Amino acid sequence: MSPLGVLDCEDIAWFRADPEMPSAARGAAATLARRIGLEGYRASEVALAVTEAATNLQRHATDGALLLRVLRTPDRAGVEFVTVDTGPGMADVDAALADGTSTAGTLGIGLGAVARLADVFDIHSVPGRGTVIAAQFWAREAVAEMVGKPSVASGLTRPISGETTCGDAWAVRVDPGPDHDPRSGPAPSTASAEPTILVMLCDGLGHGPMAALAGEAAVKAFRRSTARHPEGLLRDIHTALRGTRGGAVAVARIEPSAQRLLYCGIGNVSGVLLGPESRNSLLSAPGIVGQQMRSMRTFELPLKPGGALVMHSDGLTERWKADDVPGLLRHTPAVMAGQLLREAGVRRDDAGIVVVKGAW
Known part of the structure; x- marks a missing residue:
């Protein structure tokens, strides 16, 4: 990774919120994680986190969409998802990330668990306008390098x-x-x-x-x-x-x-x-x-x-x-x-x- 933390991105697919979205996003995430060389357990964690985020969008967001893509350095590859929606937003993001908090109809692991599964996680929500979440997943041996030098x-x-x-x-x-x-x-x-x-x-x-x-x-x-x-x-x-x-x-x-x-x-x-x-x-x-x-x-x-x-x-x-x-x-x-x-x-x-x- 460069001294200034620059990653190359390969856009893979946008998934629009509908009843088929969680299943489609989960399959694509698992396939993508395996293709770039993430080991089986880590690939399963990526699929789980993406499914929770996609299900949350499908159940509760307005005009929600999820982007799934590969991030690359000269010698590393990771998976990133970004979710974007236009409402309703969260009045208390910290509460939404608290352990045991999960919206009805999702897998039940909650956004806090998604944040822990991710190596890099960020969320910003504006009540009445919408929420954006970005999460990155890397091979375990790359975590210190990627987290210590975030992309600019x-x-x-x-x-x-x-x-x-x-x-x-x-x-x-x-x-x-x-x-x-x-x-x-x-x-x-x-x-x-x-x-x-x-x-x-x-x-x-x-x-x-x-x-x-x-x-x-x-x-x-x-x-x-x-x-x-x-x-x-x-x-x-x-x-x-x-x-x-x-x-x-x-x-x-x-x-x-x-x-x-x-x-x-x-x-x-x-x-x-x-x-x-x-x-x-x-x-x-x-x-x-x-x-x-x-x-x-x-x-x-x-x-x-x-x-x-x-x-x-x-x-x-x-x-x-x-x-x-x-x-x-x-x-x-x-x-x-x-x-x-x-x-x-x-x-x-x-x-x-x-x-x-x-x-x-």
Whole structure:
């Protein structure tokens, strides 16, 4: 795992709350856990926790959904589930996690037991608005490594209603060194050789399989590029997206030592640098990456302690307010992404969001 705690994600499936959801989610979780090499007893614990969470959604939540996916480091793999619902929320989360507390109709192990089975667990609930839970499960020998170095970035993608492929895609990687290629744009800070974070969000034009191809091409180009500056990365992604539908793309560079953010975007991707008492919007230039990209401009902003970078596609409205989700910045990137998807996501378009927090 990188010094800054960056995990790669492979989205597997969303499960919408219905009578078949718990069984389907349990089978998928067990299969996934075994496929990535978790031993039999641990795979059973993953399946049990996912079933409890899914049954709870199906019985009691409004518009509930569960995402099941793989998390990867260069030499480790784990399972994560994220649940998102739009109500009714919990007035007392601590009570819901207490031993012996279980809602009617679930397996009876309760959310507290789910939290203990998970290696990383976070829950945030707003009464009247909804609840988001994120839980990670790793092989026992990896627990100390993964828990001791929590991921500073996470995101979610969700396809338009009625489809299974999503044209939105995101990726995060670490830039480990201070060497600078002058062709890639203004030099990164030389204040320290500390690794920095590069993050990309792509909204493939339209939706469906062709949009998904554009998103996949953007992720591959972002990961393969040797550029270290947002403008250089956007040029490489632009080249990779030729021959596809193209899309809206934004790239950010986070430099913790220099306490600065560099951001460059093309098209309708929203960026927000969120602080405990501030919200700074990040602008993108008009165009379509892969087709028309006439001009680029990199913006620089200072990083404020306790803040987060949020980037999302137009599958989320820009009208969300952090004040409507009290305590948002106290939670993990995965739960923050889930709460903002719940708060601002629309069903008539693919939706994608990535959050970086805890790196500065």
